[in-house]
Amino acid sequence: MRARQRETAIRAAALRIFRRKGYHAASMQEIADAVGLYKGSLYYYVASKEELLVRLFEGRTEKVLAEVAAAASGAGSPRERLSAMARAYVLGVLRNLDSVHVYLREEHSLPPSALQQVHREQKAMRDHFERVIVEGTSRGDFVQGDPKLAALALLGMCTWVHRWYRPRGRLTESAVADDFAERAVRMLSP
Amino acid sequence: MRARQRETAIRAAALRIFRRKGYHAASMQEIADAVGLYKGSLYYYVASKEELLVRLFEGRTEKVLAEVAAAASGAGSPRERLSAMARAYVLGVLRNLDSVHVYLREEHSLPPSALQQVHREQKAMRDHFERVIVEGTSRGDFVQGDPKLAALALLGMCTWVHRWYRPRGRLTESAVADDFAERAVRMLSP
DNA sequence: ACTTTTCTACCGAACGGCCGGTCTGATAAT
DNA sequence: ATTATCAGACCGGCCGTTCGGTAGAAAAGT
Numbered sequence A, B: 001m002r003a004r005q006r007e008t009a010i011r012a013a014a015l016r017i018f019r020r021k022g023y024h025a026a027s028m029q030e031i032a033d034a035v036g037l038y039k040g041s042l043y044y045y046v047a048s049k050e051e052l053l054v055r056l057f058e059g060r061t062e063k064v065l066a067e068v069a070a071a072a073s074g075a076g077s078p079r080e081r082l083s084a085m086a087r088a089y090v091l092g093v094l095r096n097l098d099s100v101h102v103y104l105r106e107e108h109s110l111p112p113s114a115l116q117q118v119h120r121e122q123k124a125m126r127d128h129f130e131r132v133i134v135e136g137t138s139r140g141d142f143v144q145g146d147p148k149l150a151a152l153a154l155l156g157m158c159t160w161v162h163r164w165y166r167p168r169g170r171l172t173e174s175a176v177a178d179d180f181a182e183r184a185v186r187m188l189s190p
Numbered sequence C: 001a002c003t004t005t006t007c008t009a010c011c012g013a014a015c016g017g018c019c020g021g022t023c024t025g026a027t028a029a030t
Numbered sequence D: 001a002t003t004a005t006c007a008g009a010c011c012g013g014c015c016g017t018t019c020g021g022t023a024g025a026a027a028a029g030t
Helices: A002-021 A028-035 A049-057 A062-072 A077-093 A095-104 A110-137 A147-159 A173-188 B002-021 B028-035 B049-057 B062-072 B076-096 B097-106 B112-136 B147-159 B172-189
Strands: none
Touching: A002 A049, A002 A095, A028 B049, A049 A095, A049 A110, A062 A077, A062 A110, A077 A095, A077 A110, A077 A147, A077 A173, A110 A147, A110 A173, A147 A173, A147 B147, A147 B172, A173 B147, A173 B172, B002 B028, B002 B097, B049 B097, B049 B112, B049 B147, B062 B076, B062 B112, B076 B097, B076 B112, B076 B147, B076 B172, B112 B172, B147 B172
């Protein structure tokens, strides 16, 4: 009931503020102000500032990781699958800009165990791409080359959209995702 | 004389520490410890923590910006020039990993005027790439497409190397730069 | 040659302020 | 009456910053 909404509101405010100012520069007071509470009252919902940050990381990559995994092991040629993966990934980034910013920027403000989890997720994402790239290369669909480097190049290109995309700008999320999916495939095609 | 060395040492320590912990999480005490001074003594060399950060940004992009500009307006086909630009850019990133990390991560810890300067530099870099891409496209060397998006994709891919490159790892700086230069061209080739 | 002053580089204590976090008594809802 | 929720004062601690002081070298005066 009300408590649930509060908790959601607190998390949402924290995410917004952490993105804008960074975790360390943000104060619990600001978050409290944003949800209309006094600082002390936050601790009814949250054990600590750090725990709040950790919670913001939890489950954030689940959805896009699942989508990319599905595209990776779906039907179609490696080219088609890679395109779908890139598209899903870019859309995942664009639809969660605040999360992505915090996820990438505050990684090392996390306690060790949470950091490990983040690294596992990132590796899982890389592995999906690498697998499809290897497969496509062995079939001759993709140019020869270091598949690890290829995956990193691709993910870099797609991750970076979070730094320049403006939600109410010239381009829709879909337009960017489509364009980048095409580029991803072309980058690997002979 | 000695003062000069101290100042250099302070900046170097600050850069290292800002990269490892982030600007706000780092304390003047740590920087003082790293150079063997008391934190109060730092203020003999530096007006404030913020000024220290600003100084770390100063002139950081000058060299690579000049190299990329030279490659952009050099001889050769757009393909060759773009390749040289990407190579120069990647090398610039790889050879200044600490600076790049701080540059990208602490951008918005800067006072407004310094932030403006950073944005100008970033725009200048984008413009160089965009110009060559437009030229190559009009000559038919590159595929049709949004040149702004192309530049952003390319720069994203190349900038992202700072997140995964390990100086004493498997790959030399040159190997990565060469590989990425090739990928950059391929991404735009029909 | 010897004394005195000036300057540089640094010390180290202290300061005000804000931080994350705690505590308690009041309030509002049931 | 009981319980869930919150207001607001409060704490210790660390933060960036200031500042009076000083050792020692260099420069100037005699």
